[in-house]
Amino acid sequence: xxxxxxxxxxxxxxxxxxxxxxxxxxxxxxxxxxxxxxxxxxxxxxxxxxxxxxxxxxxxxxxxxxxxxxxxxxxxxxxxxxxxxxxxxxxxxxxxxxxxxxxxxxxxx
Amino acid sequence: xxxxxxxxxxxxxxxxxxxxxxxxxxxxxxxxxxxxxxxxxxxxxxxxxxxxxxxxxxxxxxxxxxxxxxxxxxxxxxxxxxxxxxxxxxxxxxxxxxxxxxxxxxxxxxxxxxx
Numbered sequence: 001x002x003x004x005x006x007x008x009x010x011x012x013x014x015x016x017x018x019x020x021x022x023x024x025x026x027x028x029x030x031x032x033x034x035x036x037x038x039x040x041x042x043x044x045x046x047x048x049x050x051x052x053x054x055x056x057x058x059x060x061x062x063x064x065x066x067x068x069x070x071x072x073x074x075x076x077x078x079x080x081x082x083x084x085x086x087x088x089x090x091x092x093x094x095x096x097x098x099x100x101x102x103x104x105x106x107x108x109x
Numbered sequence: 110x111x112x113x114x115x116x117x118x119x120x121x122x123x124x125x126x127x128x129x130x131x132x133x134x135x136x137x138x139x140x141x142x143x144x145x146x147x148x149x150x151x152x153x154x155x156x157x158x159x160x161x162x163x164x165x166x167x168x169x170x171x172x173x174x175x176x177x178x179x180x181x182x183x184x185x186x187x188x189x190x191x192x193x194x195x196x197x198x199x200x201x202x203x204x205x206x207x208x209x210x211x212x213x214x215x216x217x218x219x220x221x222x223x224x
Binding site: 048050102 | 152167207213214216217218
């Protein structure tokens with residue numbers, strides 16, 4: 001079966017750095033996405049990785065290792081508005097997205 | 110530019126009733142999707158359409174039907190609602206439904222409660 005694993009919840013302090021991990025086992029791989037979802041709102045796109053390595057976009061970076069079936073999302077200089085759920089999704093061999101359950105990130109002052 | 114709109118925002122429905130959730134996009138995207146999101150689970154694909162006139166089944170299609178008469182609209186119908194269909198429903202769209210990055214963009218969601 002296909003599986004995406006993420007921690008259920010993480011807590012971090014305002015101004016700090018946090019790393020959210022995602023491991024996956026899917027039938028094929030055609031890219032990995034990270035989305036942000038604030039409570040009661042729609043998921044919004046953050047990043048996309050298809051090749052191994054780090055993609056940096058402002059305070060957010062995403063890393064991919066295809067051989068290990070592993071990705072992480074790194075958030076720097078945390079702000080209170082970063083309190084949200086972060087969803088990892090992998091596009092499989094049928095070009096469908098398989099979604100993790102999401103990691104709820106709580107930011108404390 | 111509105112992006113993707115969904116209606117209604119929320120609905121309480123009696124079991125056995127028929128319900129259509131509406132989704133409209135103005136980005137001229139070829140592909141559209143319907144997901145449900147339940148607590149503790151990832152988004153699960155119900156149905157999708159890679160282009161107007163075609164539809165396909167996702168991971169959890171039973172009890173749902175869709176149509177894609179034109180590029181902009183992708184309604185989801187529950188023929189006879191059951192309590193297990195209580196969920197938040199998201200419509201999404203992407204440019205091609207195929208290769209490349211093809212990022213999916215989401216509507217605001219419909220919160221459906223079936224009693």
